[in-house]
Amino acid sequence: MSMLKITDLNVYYGSIHAVKGVSFEVEEGEIVTLIGANGAGKSTTLNTVAGLLRPRSGSIEFEGKSLVGVPAHKMVSRGIALCPEGRRIFQDMTVRENLEMGAFTRTEEESLEMRKRVYESFPRLKERRTQAGGTLSGGEQQMLAMGRALMSKPKLMMLDEPSMGLAPILVQEIFDIIKELNAQGTTILLVEQNASMALSIANRAYVLETGRVSMSGDANELLHDERVRKAYLGG
Amino acid sequence: MGFLTNLINGVSLGSVYAIIALGYTMVYGIAKMLNFAHGDVIMVGGYICFVCMNNLGLPVAVAILLSIVGCTCLGMVVERAAYKPLREAPSLAVLITAIGVSYFLQNSALLIWGADPKVFKSVVDLPSLKFFEGQLVVGPINIVTALTCVLIMVSLTLFTSRTKMGKAMRACSEDKGAAQLMGINVNTTISMVFAIGSGLAAIAGVLLCSTYPTLMPTTGSLPGIKAFTAAVIGGIGSIPGAALGGVLLGIIEIFAKAYIGTQLADAIVFGVLIVMLLIRPAGLLGKEIHEKV
Numbered sequence: 001m002s003m004l005k006i007t008d009l010n011v012y013y014g015s016i017h018a019v020k021g022v023s024f025e026v027e028e029g030e031i032v033t034l035i036g037a038n039g040a041g042k043s044t045t046l047n048t049v050a051g052l053l054r055p056r057s058g059s060i061e062f063e064g065k066s067l068v069g070v071p072a073h074k075m076v077s078r079g080i081a082l083c084p085e086g087r088r089i090f091q092d093m094t095v096r097e098n099l100e101m102g103a104f105t106r107t108e109e110e111s112l113e114m115r116k117r118v119y120e121s122f123p124r125l126k127e128r129r130t131q132a133g134g135t136l137s138g139g140e141q142q143m144l145a146m147g148r149a150l151m152s153k154p155k156l157m158m159l160d161e162p163s164m165g166l167a168p169i170l171v172q173e174i175f176d177i178i179k180e181l182n183a184q185g186t187t188i189l190l191v192e193q194n195a196s197m198a199l200s201i202a203n204r205a206y207v208l209e210t211g212r213v214s215m216s217g218d219a220n221e222l223l224h225d226e227r228v229r230k231a232y233l234g235g
Numbered sequence: 236m237g238f239l240t241n242l243i244n245g246v247s248l249g250s251v252y253a254i255i256a257l258g259y260t261m262v263y264g265i266a267k268m269l270n271f272a273h274g275d276v277i278m279v280g281g282y283i284c285f286v287c288m289n290n291l292g293l294p295v296a297v298a299i300l301l302s303i304v305g306c307t308c309l310g311m312v313v314e315r316a317a318y319k320p321l322r323e324a325p326s327l328a329v330l331i332t333a334i335g336v337s338y339f340l341q342n343s344a345l346l347i348w349g350a351d352p353k354v355f356k357s358v359v360d361l362p363s364l365k366f367f368e369g370q371l372v373v374g375p376i377n378i379v380t381a382l383t384c385v386l387i388m389v390s391l392t393l394f395t396s397r398t399k400m401g402k403a404m405r406a407c408s409e410d411k412g413a414a415q416l417m418g419i420n421v422n423t424t425i426s427m428v429f430a431i432g433s434g435l436a437a438i439a440g441v442l443l444c445s446t447y448p449t450l451m452p453t454t455g456s457l458p459g460i461k462a463f464t465a466a467v468i469g470g471i472g473s474i475p476g477a478a479l480g481g482v483l484l485g486i487i488e489i490f491a492k493a494y495i496g497t498q499l500a501d502a503i504v505f506g507v508l509i510v511m512l513l514i515r516p517a518g519l520l521g522k523e524i525h526e527k528v
């Protein structure tokens with residue numbers, strides 16, 4: 001049984017049909033990536049799984065239970081965390097407070113323990129723990145957003161464009177961390193513009209095109225597919 | 236001595252404005268709406284306390300407590316019934332609803348308690364303090380008001396910076412979507428802020444009526460608008476800003492009354508608002524709106 005199973009998902013913004021019958025699955029322990037051009041519906045899909053948007057139709061099952069209609073604030077207790085597009089860290093709160101919010105549904109002890117682990121994965125955050133989130137550099141903010149999502153000990157972590165606006169060396173670092181998290185047992189659903197990087201670490205991939213899945217398969221195969229190379233990898 | 240007396244009265248009145256402004260600013264911070272009915276919650280708080288003391292003969296402490304509990308519930312009910320359904324609505328619709336709630340509360344009070352002013356007996360029954368051989372007389376209510384304001388400020392600061400719920404409140408104020416992703420129930424948090432703000436309004440109502448003892452259905456509206464002004468001067472959304480704005484406004488008002496004229500005092504208060512906004516649009520302690528990409 002798949003950990004996450006999406007079937008025939010349709011999402012609208014008013015009359016705009018943003019996600020048109022998308023189906024895909026994520027198995028436990030995998031890294032699955034959704035790639036596609038701007039406006040393809042990648043963020044819409046993740047936000048719908050996270051409960052921030054309601055689908056018009058279709059089913060979302062996580063560990064065999066339906067997620068449709070579950071409010072966003074109940075998702076972390078189910079084991080799902082979303083590290084949203086644009087990071088959306090709390091600018092006026094310190095690094096430490098941001099992390100504490102990530103463990104909002106957890107006990108004090110769990111929060112403390114997770115904070116230690118996050119500081120181990122992101123030593124930079126430990127150095128900056130009393131600094132306001134809004135004053136961090138772009139790369140540090142991304143690390144904070146990921147650390148904050150990790151604080152809830154998710155089984156499935158969804159990441160929406162973690163490499164956005166980062167220098168190549170930082171992109172590499174972020175992807176290394178994602179691989180490491182996966183190796184420690186977190187299942188990953190990754191949305192990326194940076195298709196070559198995403199395909200190089202993922203097990204499987206789905207290509208979204210104007211709200212539909214146009215291709216899917218083994219990430220490595222897609223990385224070498226002629227059409228994918230043309231459309232998303234710059235030839 | 237006149238100067239000192241005015242200063243003391245100004246700080247005292249300003250403390251009441253500050254307590255009201257704290258409610259305004261917290262609600263604005265999280266719900267991004269101007270709750271124009273906030274001033275009328277003050278009046279309801281005054282009436283509940285009045286009824287408990289005069290009609291039911293309850294002890295002062297119990298009367299104040301019931302007033303706080305009553306307003307807390309009122310605030311939560313109003314939020315639930317009038318504002319929650321409009322969470323996604325344009326802000327103009329919410330504003331008009333708030334004005335509607337304000338009239339609803341005033342007219343309900345008119346229906347229940349009538350139009351004739353009630354004489355509110357001060358909740359602080361202590362002799363006045365005399366300094367400088369009786370030249371300076373300080374009312375005990377002034378001292379109680381100022382101390383209450385300080386106590387509330389300190390508690391709120393600790394609450395928002397130390398407790399999980401307080402931090403969740405700040406998180407919701409910044410980004411409701413992100414707060415939900417953390418597992419924070421935004422509706423509960425907003426409801427809690429309305430509860431706190433309305434409880435504070437009850438305290439402000441009791442203190443205001445103890446200082447200026449006429450209680451009418453419209454008692455809350457002008458102090459409400461002035462406290463709103465104070466919140467804007469201090470920087471709407473900022474807790475220390477609301478306190479600072481409130482105290483400043485109270486002092487300005489009392490001095491304007493004493494040295495310029497009673498009729499002009501309110502015009503001066505709002506004049507200060509306009510000048511302030513021209514100089515510092517974000518308010519004294521408000522942060523500049525900066526969009527980050």
Ligand SMILES: Nc1ncnc2c1ncn2[C@@H]1O[C@H](COP(=O)(O)OP(=O)(O)OP(=O)(O)O)[C@@H](O)[C@H]1O
Nearest residue numbers: 013016018036037038039040041042043044045193
């Ligand atoms: N709040 C909204 N209101 C109306 N339309 C929206 C809204 N958000 C997204 N859309 C539309 O839905 C479509 C899918 O958007 P979405 O953000 O999911 O794309 P995306 O694949 O994440 O793109 P990007 O790579 O640029 O982030 C786009 O056509 C977009 O214009």
Ligand SMILES: [Mg+2]
Nearest residue numbers: 042043044085
């Ligand atoms: Mg997107």
